[in-house]
Amino acid sequence: MSASLGIPAPSAPTPRRAPEPGFDAAVVGAGVMGCSVALHLAYGGMRVALLDRGPLCGGATGADAGLLGVQASPPVLLPYARRGQEMWLHMAAWAGGGHVQAVACPGLSLAFTERDAVLLQESAQLQRQAGAPVMLISGGRAMEIEPGLTDKVLLAAHCPAAGFASAHLTGRAFRSALLTAGVEVFEDRPVSAVDQHRAGFTLATPTGAVHARRLVLAGGARLGEMAGWLGFHLPIRVRSRRILVTDRMRPMMRTVLSMATEQLHLAQHGNGTAMIDSFWPEMGERPRDETLREAVRLAAFAIPMLRAARLLRTWPVLEAETVDALPALGPVPGVPGAWIIGGVPAGYASGPCFGMLLAQAMLGLEPELPLFPVDRLPAREIA
Amino acid sequence: MVIRGIAAILTAMMGSLRIRDVLRPAEVTFTWQGRPFRAPVGESLATALLEAGIRCLGEGPGAPRAAFCMAGSCQQCLVRVDGRPAQACLVPVRAGMAAEPA
Amino acid sequence: MSVACDIAVLGAGPAGMAAATEAARRGARVVLLDEYPAPGGQAHRAAPPGFRMPADSDRRAGDRLRHALALSGAELRLGHRVWDLAGGPPAQAGISRPFRIASLGPQGPAALEARALILCPGAQERIIPFPGWTLPGVIGLAAASILLKAQGVLPGRRAVVAGVGPLLLAVAARVMKAGAELAAVVDLAGPAEWQAALPALASRPDLLMRGLAWRARLASRSVAVLRAHRVLAAEGGRVLERVRVAPLSGGAPEEFDCDALCIGHGLVPATEAARCLGAAHCYAPRDGGWVPVLDKDGRSSVPLLYVAGDAGSLRGAAAAPASGRLAALAALADLGRLPPRRHARARLGPALAHAHAVRPGAAMAAMMALRPALLDGIAPETVVCRCEGVTRRDIEQAIGAGAREMNQLGRFTRCGTGPCQGRLCGEAAAELLAGRVGGRERAGFLTTHPPLRPVPIEMLLGEPAPADTAPVLAPA
Incomplete structure (x- = not known):
């Protein structure tokens, strides 16, 4: 399986070497991006340290809704999202049996108004041009595919290749693969500063310094702050989403639903809980309870049976977004040996792919899809 | 012990729990x-069902569900x-x- | 829809009623919210309308607090489930931002803005799982107390009453008085612990006398009172049929046929509201577990946020009113409605009353502190998290797979992520984790986000059938 995916096959587990003063690479941030880079670097033969201020995948990754292949990302990102989804679906093959219960199902994007319909037509056309098999269908046809759907749908875009994963399991899924591959995992090890020198980098942490020849910044929402350690200004902003979960309901949904406006995505997990991923910012003047009620209202409009459920839990997810909404994926300009990964909203789905690509580049291989070097961004040195 | 047990079951079959x-x-x-x-x-409905001899109110993922804390918490x-949770x-x-199981 | 007031009080138990009364009497605009249709809380829970229960000292104390509250001018919002708390003044001095309290009431969704907020949500019961604890017929000690006192109903015809703390004897005595058969009383505490608690209890002769009377009643009916004993298992087919009991020191188990097991292993302060607002907490087993960091007047680490009663530290219903009054006076002073000198004078009375009442409460809290030995009684296949069906084995495996903190344990196993939001399983799961990671502080607690309790979506939306047009989302 791994060979057909073009991923370097994990070599036979080698006995863990005694800790040495230096690593080939230190990855700071153990979310999906950091875990994937670390794992693929180790597969490539590097001695890797993976550090996080909290537990593995304890930040935005573990809190993600885990929806795959739904974001109408800029069409240029479609190949990455599809590759990422493929990797999630076959994670056990490249992660030593670890998995996130990913399943494939169709995705439906919904237009309720004429304005939504125009948006939907535009994005469907762009996605088709990028090679995605997206079809526009009537509301009636959408109801046949998704029986729980409201009859108020004007137009829907059908994508056969969506799905969802249990993102809360991601840390558990990566852990044994990382350890087996020989990655040194340092949880609860916040990095406060990075010293750059001829031999590489020295990372300051409360429980001692970590030395490495290469450095990967994979800090999620804190990516901008991390770039600052190297004196590099990354034009990035932090966005907030909120995930809402209902209690268990009878199985009723068979698709991943999105709104044409991209404000909300919705799916029902295998245990019967419905998960709503709401994308509109809540940092403004509006009270949180009203924003939450609006998200629930829109979800229950799309799937009327949600009205019979209870809202059980919600939580915020913070993520970084570059100014052009494309990933920060490549070397840090002017700092040899330093690399950066992240900066793309809804990065969960594509995360394993981005991590693999960066590892390929760092190992001196040709990445199977192009990177997104950050020197395209209006960068400047911090004064 | 056995006789006491039978006696307990017999009393259980008659008489109200209401004080x-x-x-x-x-x-x-x-x-x-x-x-x-x-x-x-x-x-409370939980009390009324207890009095009616209905102890199992539904099936949970791990075990049958029954009223437990009586205080809105568990x-x-x-x-x-009437159709609502x-x-x-x-x-x-x-x-x-x-009323019916959820 | 949003209404402003000076002080909002959450929870109409003894602390909340006293806090609202004190603040409203002194002219503040006060709103008191509670999920129940009548004030009282669990200790003084009012009977449903139209029910008349025989009076006892708890009910009389509750009636006095209710009477004072009714005269105080505080506005009551009863039947309101508070589901979101936000806001509060920013940490640095500057423009004061009110607290925002979102609730679902009899008329639908409501929001309230308050300059100061006093949290009095009380405590919930801790029950460490044991084989068979999910059988219908097994209920909490506090649950039994509610059935007996507020509903006038027996938990069963033949009951075993087990666990630890002041509720144990109270429930046993009530079960017997109400005419049920009491198969056994199984007390975790041994005679030495009771003796050690005696001097503290003696400062409240009324409570002490009541306890002795209960004990005498049990003795007169020759009920088996097993001290330093634990419940090993509850057994039965579809429902509870018998309970297996053994001495803590080991030794031969005994069996008791019964159709009700009322069991509780102490109380735990309800901290989710304070955590939702970001108040600092610390782990203090003799105060009940995780408790907000408070000054002697109930001020939390968040400006203008106060916690009173058992939610701040388990000191019992007798100490709660004084604690509520202290918090109310502090809030009035901090809002500038009570000059410092008058505040200093006004707080002397409640401070004295509180100091007097906390001694027996502290003794009981110490007795109710979590007993790690109970963890041994959880079998590998015993369900710990009922909502998600997570067993002890699942938890141990997740810890083996790298979960070292409660939120991560929740992600790996779903433990605590179901409808009870960890209220039923959290103590046991945290203790299992703490044993492996070096303490409860390291194990941490589940992060609190809204909703504070599950809310029916239909009620949340708050209007009839959806309109034909899709809801338009306001841009941020």
Whole structure:
């Protein structure tokens, strides 16, 4: 399986070497991006340290809704999202049996108004041009595919290749693969500063310094702050989403639903809980309870049976977004040996792919899809 | 011990759990899974079901669910009342109320 | 829809009623919210309308607090489930931002803005799982107390009453008085612990006398009172049929046939509201576990946020009113409605009353502190998290797979992520984790986000059938 995916096959587990003063690479941030880079670097033969201020995948990754292949990302990102989804679906093959219960199902994007319909037509056309098999269908046809759907749908875009994963399991899924591959995992090890020198980098942490020849910044929402350690200004902003979960309901949904406006995505997990991923910012003047009620209202409009459920839990997810909404994926300009990964909203789905690509580049291989070097961004040195 | 056990089961089959020296309002009829039962109006549904001999209120993922904390906290007594999700320990019995497992 | 007031009080138990009364009497605009249709809380829970229960000292104390509250001018919002708390003044001095309290009430969704907020949510019961604890017929001690006192109903015909703390004897005595058969009383505490608690209890002769009377009643009916004993298992087919009991020191188990097991292993302060607002907490087993960091007047680490009663530290219903009054006076002073000198004078009375009442409460809290030995009684296949069906084995495996903190344990196993939001399983799961990671502080607690309790979506939306047009989302 791994060979057909073009991923370097994990070599036979080698006995863990005694800790040495230096690593080939230190990855700071153990979310999906950091875990994937670390794992693929180790597969490539590097001695890797993976550090996080909290537990593995304890930040935005573990809190993600885990929806795959739904974001109408800029069409240029479609190949990455599809590759990422493929990797999630076959994670056990490249992660030593670890998995996130990913399943494939169709995705439906919904237009309720004429304005939504125009948006939907535009994005469907762009996605088709990028090679995605997206079809526009009537509301009636959408109801046949998704029986729980409201009859108020004007137009829907059908994508056969969506799905969802249990993102809360991601840390558990990566852990044994990382350890087996020989990655040194340092949880609860916040990095406060990075010293750059001829031999590489020295990372300051409360429980001692970590030395490495290469450095990967994979800090999620804190990516901008991390770039600052190297004196590099990354034009990035932090966005907030909120995930809402209902209690268990009878199985009723068979698709991943999105709104044409991209404000909300919705799916029902295998245990019967419905998960709503709401994308509109809540940092403004509006009270949180009203924003939450609006998200629930829109979800229950799309799937009327949600009205019979209870809202059980919600939580915020913070993520970084570059100014052009494309990933920060490549070397840090002017700092040899330093690399950066992240900066793309809804990065969960594509995360394993981005991590693999960066590892390929760092190992001196040709990445199977192009990177997104950050020197395209209006960068400047911090004064 | 065995005889005492049998005696306990026999007493269980008769007599009310409602304590005698409590004054209660008039009884009304409610239904559980379509079967009619009577309880004083305002008694909690969880109490009324306990009195009716109905202890299992649904199936949880791990075990059968029964009212447990009686204070709205444990969520084990989740049922449907007139089609809506409700905690039996927090819902007062009303005339004509139709309750069923969630 | 949003209404402003000076002080909002959450929870109409003894602390909340006293806090609201004190603040409203002194002219503040006060709103008191509670999920129940009548004030009282669990200790003084009012009977449903139209029910008349025999009077006892708890009910009389509750009636006095209710009476004072009714005269105080505080506005009551009863039947309101508070589901979101936000806002509060920013940490640095500057423009004061009110607290925002979102609730679902009899008329639908409501929001309230308050300059100061006093949290009095009380405590919930801790029950460490044991084989068979999910059988119908097993209920909490506090649950039994509610059935007996507020509903006038027996938990069963033949009951075993087990666990630890002041509720144990109270429930046993009530079960017997109400005419049920009491198969056994199984007390975790041994005679030496009771003796050690005696001097503290003696400062409240009324409580002490009541306890002795209960004990005498049990003795007169020759009920088996097993001290330093634990419940090993509850057994039965579809429902509870018998309970297996053994001495803590080991030794031969005994069996008791019964149709009700009322069991509780102490109380735990309800901290989710304070955590939702970001108040600092610390782990203090003798105060009940995780508790907000408070000054002697109930001020939390968040400006203008106060916690009173058992939610701040388990000191019992007798100490709660004084604690509520202290918090109310502090809030009035901090809002500038009570000059410092008048505040200093006004707080002397409640401070004295509180100091007097906390001694027996502290003794009981110490007795109710979590007993790690109970963890041994959880079998590998015993369900710990009922909502998600997570067993002890699942938890141990997740810890083996790298979970070292409660939120991560929740992600790996779903433990605590179901409808009870960890209220039922959190103590046991945290203790299992703490044993492996070096303490409860390291194990941490589940992060609190809204909703504070599950809310029916239909009620949340708050209007009839949806309109034909899709809801338009306001841009941020």
